[in-house]
Amino acid sequence: MYQDFHADRAGIPGFTNDTTRALDADVERARDEALSGRWETARELLTEAERHGRPRARGMLAQLDAVAHGSRYYGFGELVADARYTGELIPVMAAARLRDERSDRPSRGFPLGAETGDGVTAAAEEVLDRVRDRTYRYAPDGAFGQAVAEAWESARWGDTDTAWRVIRAALPSWSPPGPDLLAPLGLLADSVLGPVVTRERGLELLATPRAGRAGAMPDPVPDLDPPGLCWLADTPRRNLPYDSYRCLWLEGVEPEAMAGLVGEEGGAGLTAPPRRRDGWFQHGTRQRDDLEPWEDRAVVAVGRTGSGWAFGCDTAPRASAAGSFFVSPASAASRDGRAVVLWAQRAHDGGLTAFHLSVAERGEELYAFTLRGTDVERSGPVSAALDPDRVLDGVGEDDRERRLLAAVQDELGLSLPRHALVEGVLPQLTTRSWNRAPRQGEAYAYATVRVRTR
Incomplete structure (x- = not known):
């Protein structure tokens, strides 16, 4: 009742007493604690002040919760009406709203508060559109802004660990555009950098002194990406809703150049990744009405490996495995250097049913093999280190x-x-067909299943 008494009167001009003055001092102290990396102490102070309805407390507390806990929706109180914070708070609110938006019934706008001016409201509508079509990009000023731009370039092609290291190193140089902003929240709404800031990294961000404050640096969060490719097999089956994956790597090629080497003719080139949905890989394919039934055009996520190979990865191939009409795109893609194609097919119990590898260079296939069960089809001199008979000798x-x-x-x-x-995170590319057209005398069959739901 005592808290409610103060909260109900918090907006009345001239309503002050010993309690309000003490709580307002705690809010100011919480700001300094938060910027010094002692965010948990700040959260305790702000929680008590917010219960008494003290101005600024709700907006500051919501910022800490947004970074630390990834709440579904964030309300930042009266801070939203301040134009100084539009570029940091509005994008986060827009991203949270869009996560709950139905794809078949998009909405416009979201409530910002009665005191929000027309300028902020107009800016919010524009930000909402940019977040929805994944063109919003977080771009703060100063040295921290330069680091964010560098991190964005790394993350856009898949190197999210390097991106986080760049952001982490620059956090002490971050300065808020106004006194009530506690962290660079705009990062969370960027479609490329937002996924980089995992919950663990968010906690590391909050524990890092910034805005010129001194304090102990937190222990770095470990990198997220395991090296190499073995993680594809090590990932628990329940986290892989697809039974197959196929990938293409090009040596010495920038990711943007993949469209000209393997992209479908007349295609859109690289496009933004789809809106995030709950689940694992989000790069699915489905048969289009403008394609022949035998065609198999992969929709691949495009990026760059740490060793400089451009890659495209399709984690939901329409075809079950490389079949009789399959033609590896490695030769066509190897115009400027080596190209590698890998295609793995799993059974529903997780066992490997098919595995294809082909390597080409300067337009010519060097070698290839396709493993089905214990049968191996080879072409060219397969390297001894890759020969499946040698690699799988004695393997369960x-x-x-x-x-x-x-x-x-x-x-x-x-x-x-x-x-x-x-x-x-990665942009997408629709490739040319991985199947050739049937030749004279060759037959093929296909089936279409349509499911109607009410």
Whole structure:
């Protein structure tokens, strides 16, 4: 009742007493504690002040919760009406709202508060549109802004660990645009950098002194991406809703150039990743009405490995595995150097049913093999380090996929960024068909299943 008494009167001009003065002093102290990296102490002070309805407390507390806990929706109180914070708070509110927005019924706008001016409201509508179509980019000023731009370039092609290291190193140089902002919240709404700030990294951010404050630096959060390719086999089956994945790597090629080498003719080139949905890989394919039934155009997530290979990864191939009409895109993609294609197919119990590898250089296939069960089809002199008979000698069924992936990563120096693929950070590209047209006398069959729901 005592808290409610003060909260109900907090907006009345001239309402002050010993309690309000003490709580307002705590809010100011909480601000300094938060910027010094002692965010938990700040949260305790702000929680008590917010219960008494003290101005500024709610907005500051919501900032800490947004970074620390990833709440579904954030209300920042009267801070939203302050134009100094529009670029930091509005994008986070927009991203939270869009996570709950139905794809078939998009909404416009969101409540900002009765005291919000027309300028902030107009800016909010524009920000909402940019967050919705994934063109919003967080771009603060100063040295921290330069670090954010550098981190964005790393994260956009999948190197989210490097991106976080760049942001982490620059956090002490961050300065708020106004006294009541406690952290660079705009990071959370950026479609590329937002997934970089995991909950653990958010806690590290809050524990890092910034805005010129002194304090102990927190222990760095470990990197998220395991090296190489073996993580594809090590990931628990329940976290992989798809039974198959196929990937293409190009040596010495920038990711943007993949559209000209393997992209479909007349296609859109690289496009923004789809809106995030709950689940694992988000890069699915489905048969289009303008394609022949035998065509198999992959929708790949495009990025760059740490060793400089451009890659495209399709984690939901429409075709079940490389079949009789399959033509590896490695030769066509190897115009400027080596190209590698890998295609793995799993059974529903997680066992490996098919594994294809092909390597080409300067437009010519060097070697390839396709493993189905214990049968191996080869072409060209397969490297001894990759030959499946040698690699799988004495290997049990459960370890076959991992052994093959380990051989590929060790021999060719290939990798994939798990975090970027899981979070749907990477741009997409629709490739040319991985199947050729049936030749004279060849037959094929296909089936279409349509499910109608009420």
